[in-house]
Amino acid sequence: MGPDLDDIAELLEDFKTELRRTNKSKGTIDTYSRDVGYFVAFLASQEPPIAPTAAALTRDNIGTYIEDTLNRTNKRTGKPVTPEYAHRQYRSLQQFCRYLEYKAIIGVNPFDKMNPPTVPEKPIPVPPIESLRKLLSVCEGTDFESRRDTAIIRLMADIGPRINEIAPLDLDALDFHENTALVIGKGRRPRNLPFGDKTRIALRRYLRARAQHPQAANDNPALWLGKRGRMTGSGIQQMLDRRAEQAGIGHIHPHQLRHFFAHNWLANGGQEQDLMMLAGWRSRQMLARYARATAETRAQDAHRKARLGDQL
Known part of the structure; x- marks a missing residue:
């Protein structure tokens, strides 16, 4: 049958x-x-x-x-x-x-005129820069894990990738002539994201340590290595949990580093359209969602700089 x-x-x-x-x-x-x-x-x-x-x-x-x-x-x-x-x-x-x-397997789509469950909006807290400095401070050292964890944290805070964009990176995703990392986002859309000098230094130090790692043998292409080979998104989350506990700053979710990047881009005068490109958003809805979490802080800072009351 x-x-x-x-x-x-x-x-x-x-x-x-x-x-x-x-x-x-x-x-x-x-x-x-x-x-x-x-x-x-x-x-x-x-x-x-x-x-x-x-x-x-x-x-x-x-x-x-x-x-x-x-x-x-x-x-x-x-x-x-x-x-x-x-x-x-x-x-x-x-x-x-x-x-x-x-495919004409069903005649009527049951979702026609059906509404999805409402998801209450919950702003994701942006970690203060002092917390991220504490996070990096517990990664200081010359051993392999210190070099690797520093490079991961700096790259995530610097370019704001999604966790499933940074975990699969291979060695050839990094371009040190242009100081960029090539990530593959949703819909298999590539983005070349520029990183700063401190991130470049952290990555170069990590690559030197990586060259001595047992898993680097046999031309393993994975950028981030753990004990059993390529680090997964879950492995990166576990690393952040461990480092956050050591730093005494509470739980840090990878997406908070993405929010940190977006907030600081806007706070430093970056253009919204450029942020959409860097973050891999095709809709302004996502831009509004990320910006809303810290919009009040940016508005207060803008008011202080404008000194409107002092002009009277």
Whole structure:
């Protein structure tokens, strides 16, 4: 007996093939696959279980799934699931259904006139420069990890990449003639990001230490090396957690360094259009979101510089 071509698992394989053909990143494909799988598990948990076929992709079933997701508890943290997580589930299923509608596998898209869960806006705190100086101070030293961690922190604060842009960097991403790092952003869009002199020095010192690392043998192309080879995004996060604890500054998320970069660019008179290019944003919506977190501080600084009251 052949496969059930209407089965969601079979349709998901076709969807993944389409994503690969359109050059979507592995991270995007894995996220969509995992989230559709969660929906299938939800269907199986119902009383009675709902058959995981295209016919189960209804507005009611998806709405109930999103509501159930919002009421769940994260098994790892014991805390309620975040609205951001439920929003991601919604978007993943929406992309899957959009593909099925395009292929005429479903006649009606269940997401038509359906609204995603609201995600409350929570500004990400920008770490003060004093905290980042403390973070760098605990990385002082000539050993491999000190050199590597200093280079990572300086590069992230200097050019503001996403964590999944900096972790996969290879050695040839660095250009010391132009002092730039080539990162691949969302949609596989490349950006050449310029870095400053202190970052250049930190990178050169790290590369000299890296040349002696056991994992550097056999022409390993990975820029950031750990004990078992290329560092992952998770490995960089763990490094930041460890260094932040040593510095006594509390938790530092990689995205806070991206916010630090964006805030300082604007605070020092950088143009918004240039920031959009450097940060890899195609919409001003993201610019507004990042700028809003520290807009009050910049406005206060601008007022102090203008000295409007002193002109009376």
